[in-house]
Amino acid sequence: MKTLNDVAKAYKTAVLQTINPGVPYKPYYKTGSSKAYKTGNLFNQVNQSNNIRGMIKLGRDRKSFTFSFDIAPNGAVYGQFVHNGTSKMKARPYGEIAANSKGVKDAIDDYMNKVVESELETVFETLEDRFLQVGFKVS
Numbered sequence: 001m002k003t004l005n006d007v008a009k010a011y012k013t014a015v016l017q018t019i020n021p022g023v024p025y026k027p028y029y030k031t032g033s034s035k036a037y038k039t040g041n042l043f044n045q046v047n048q049s050n051n052i053r054g055m056i057k058l059g060r061d062r063k064s065f066t067f068s069f070d071i072a073p074n075g076a077v078y079g080q081f082v083h084n085g086t087s088k089m090k091a092r093p094y095g096e097i098a099a100n101s102k103g104v105k106d107a108i109d110d111y112m113n114k115v116v117e118s119e120l121e122t123v124f125e126t127l128e129d130r131f132l133q134v135g136f137k138v139s
Helices: 004-019 041-049 079-084 094-099 102-133
Strands: 056-058 065-067
Touching: 004 041, 004 056, 004 065, 004 094, 004 102, 041 079, 079 094
Parallel strands: none
Antiparallel strands: 056 065
16 A cells, blocks of 8 residues: 555655666667766755655645655756756656656555545445435445
8 A cells, every 4th residue: 555655755766766777768869868877966966855755745635735856956956957958958857757657657556546445435434324324225
């Protein structure tokens, strides 16, 4: 059973893996890889500045949430240029690549399945109570 923290952890892990050692990424013509690692600074800054608990904010309804991730933290502001590209360099969008990875999608699916299952249980319990109130036998 996945929690929102598990989803955040899966995403952070996928981003770091996308930066180093990299994953296949054909649009980046030079290497065909998403790897964005020379000195390790971008990797270390992204790792340090994105706290798992700070990445997710649960909505007031306890069902919606906001997810935030800093792709260009203070110590590595050039990360935005690596991620988005420039006029002289194609983008290596490590944040987007990670978001579309199988591990992140599976973590989101597991979490959403848990949420939907919980909601359905509540709905069915309410229906059962109402059926019993009007005299139907529920088995």
